[in-house]
Amino acid sequence: GNSVTQMEGPVTLSEEAFLTINCTYTATGYPSLFWYVQYPGEGLQLLLKATKADDKGSNKGFEATYRKETTSFHLEKGSVQVSDSAVYFCALSDPKADGLTFGKGTHLIIQP
Amino acid sequence: NAGVTQTPKFRILKIGQSMTLQCAQDMNHNYMYWYRQDPGMGLKLIYYSVGAGITDKGEVPNGYNVSRSTTEDFPLRLELAAPSQTSVYFCASTQDGGYFWQPQHFGDGTRLSIL
Numbered sequence: 001g002n003s004v005t006q007m008e009g010p011v012t013l014s015e016e017a018f019l020t021i022n023c024t025y026t027a028t029g030y031p032s033l034f035w036y037v038q039y040p041g042e043g044l045q046l047l048l049k050a051t052k053a054d055d056k057g058s059n060k061g062f063e064a065t066y067r068k069e070t071t072s073f074h075l076e077k078g079s080v081q082v083s084d085s086a087v088y089f090c091a092l093s094d095p096k097a098d099g100l101t102f103g104k105g106t107h108l109i110i111q112p
Numbered sequence: 113n114a115g116v117t118q119t120p121k122f123r124i125l126k127i128g129q130s131m132t133l134q135c136a137q138d139m140n141h142n143y144m145y146w147y148r149q150d151p152g153m154g155l156k157l158i159y160y161s162v163g164a165g166i167t168d169k170g171e172v173p174n175g176y177n178v179s180r181s182t183t184e185d186f187p188l189r190l191e192l193a194a195p196s197q198t199s200v201y202f203c204a205s206t207q208d209g210g211y212f213w214q215p216q217h218f219g220d221g222t223r224l225s226i227l
Binding site: 004031032034036041042043044045046049051089091093094095098099100101102103104105 | 145154170216217218
């Protein structure tokens, strides 16, 4: 079956630091890949997505590239802000599966 | 722009009680989903629906039931609440889940505690 593995948290960084959150996946088909963000007390919001190999998704300064050869979709941001503090979920969608398959989430804490 | 609306936001139940978690979307989406989120875990799919009158089980359906009488509403029912069902429940929708590259839109969740 499908699975998503992402780095354990919490990840604590200082403001303006560089961010990488690792995500790797296992899928039977050719999935689409997503990063969702969850702010405290809220539901999940789509941050970015990529639908085929070598696609780069980007939004709000965050980027992730769909690497089929390494089955990875790492999230990066060049300079984080306190407002980026949230839980980040990597997820995949596969035409042979129902719904999204999620990683466990990475809690990101940005200190001023 | 309401999107996906879930009610209630919080609820405490006693073991053996029943309740219905409500979910409504105003985007005319065909596909709707129920997930549960346990602490430190990703979301797990409970049930989903591809349209009015059609529902199917996800990864963790035991202890739950769903119905889909309209495009807009997708309630989740717990018949005999158990402590293992303590979780945060999220409803989501997408226009056409057959186009799997489309993102899902999530509600703000219902935090349920079974004591």
